[in-house]
Amino acid sequence: MIAARYTQGGGFAVTDAPEPVAEPGGLVVRIDAASICGTDIKILNHGHRKLRDGQTITLGHEFVGTIVEVNGSSNGFAVGQQVGVAPNIGCGHCGMCMQGMGNMCPAYSAFGIDRDGAHAPLVAIPRAAIEQALVIPLPDGADPRAATLAEPLSCVVAAQRATRIEPGDTVVIYGAGPMGLLHVMLAATSGAGRIIVADRNPARLALARELGAADTVNVSEQSVRDWAREHAPGGVDVVIIAVPVPEIQTEALEILAPLGRLCLFAGWPRGTTGVPLDTNAVHYKSLLVTGTTGGAPRDYVASLKLIGSGRVDVRRVVSHVYSFADLAKAYDTAASGTALKVVIAAQP
Ligand SMILES: [Zn+2]
Ligand SMILES: [Zn+2]
Incomplete structure (x- = not known):
């Protein structure tokens, strides 16, 4: 599948990547919409402290999608369900994680930062993300191009x-x-x-x-x-x-x-x-x-409500929507510094 890949010390490429499989207790989500963040562009230009030299990841931590695979116990999730994912996975047992603040966990791992993210048509969601309540069902009829902005919001x-x-x-x-x-x-x-x-x-x-x-x-x-x-x-x-x-x-x-x-x-x-x-x-x-840096799951849930009710009309800050076929163009636009939010959508 096509993917926006970054290698620490080796740069950025839109290239082919293997399709992910769900780990036991995990999911695979087909991306309905994902957005490009300033952090993605910062990674392209400066790398990221959480990456080892030579480590390659698929970028993208802002996304919503539809579950296409459930491996084993479904934890209440089912194929066909539309979800958003708060992207910072904590260690699960430190003081910050106990407060539901995985984004402040000293050992956090994040989609598109140090593990494969969502600037590709499919992303694997590990069991830990489900256990930490990071996988959040979207309300019926949600517009994925708006809901993907629940993460930055x-x-x-x-x-x-x-x-x-x-x-x-x-x-x-x-x-x-x-x-x-x-x-x-x-x-x-x-x-x-x-x-x-x-x-x-x-x-x-x-x-x-x-x-x-x-x-x-x-x-x-x-x-x-x-x-x-x-x-x-x-x-x-x-x-x-x-x-x-x-x-x-x-x-x-x-x-x-x-x-x-x-x-x-x-x-x-x-x-x-x-x-x-x-x-x-x-x-x-x-x-x-x-x-502050990042948001906790409760902030993500609050954001989905603000978007769903129209109280915060996030579509006003979306300047470009591209399909996955135009992934390279989407990154060019985002890196140009002239765009507002650039969204990649399965159905632009
Ligand atoms: Zn972001
Ligand atoms: Zn922790």
Whole structure:
């Protein structure tokens, strides 16, 4: 079958890969839709710390599909059922796993990161993923091209849980890429009073306004610091950084109001150094500084509900849909940096 394959130290290729088989207690899922993530592109360019030199994997951790094989005990799953899969499989017995937070397990394994993922027509789901409640049935009639975004949305849900947006809050979101835009839509449903989005791409800022931002700052014309001085002199309640620029963290601490909350949502490749932070501002303004990565199964379930009800219309951040035959083109588009979310669908 066709697959988007990455070899640590050897690069990326759309090539032929063997079809997977289900391990005892596991499943094989036929992909209905999968999306390409910034993390996939980061892996192409920088590799991944969880991969050994020379190790080859099929990329893709955002996906939904239909069960086509059940090996042995079905655990309640059946051929023909449509499922989404939260992609981080924990060790199953550490403190984080006991709390249902496999994404924070020190020994986690993930589809498309260190095991074969879903940028291929078929993916094997191990028994451990079922046992950890990572395989989640989709509601009847779900649109797979939207449901595949439950994974990225789950990361946004996890971040906003940690950041505790309260009704009426002024929320600044740095970055109007797909993740920043999902943050805009979710913050709007969470009762944010005023959402401000900063980016340098006018088209993306225009979309941010359509999706709920009251104001936007084009940072090639004005800094958010200057914007805040004029429009939010008392400071803002929440800052979410969804763009990998370390210097923004310094500015974020300055513009936060007392009792403000900061989420360092974007990570950057290893080797990029961070910036010194004014920890005295954290002390005297009683700030909450947090960071999140990935989402837990409960965040994935919440995301499916938000997508299903239309409360978060994730289709607004999908810019391209390709078939598996155009897998190479899908990656070219995603790597160009000009697309929003690129989706690969069995039926585009
Ligand atoms: Zn992702
Ligand atoms: Zn664990």
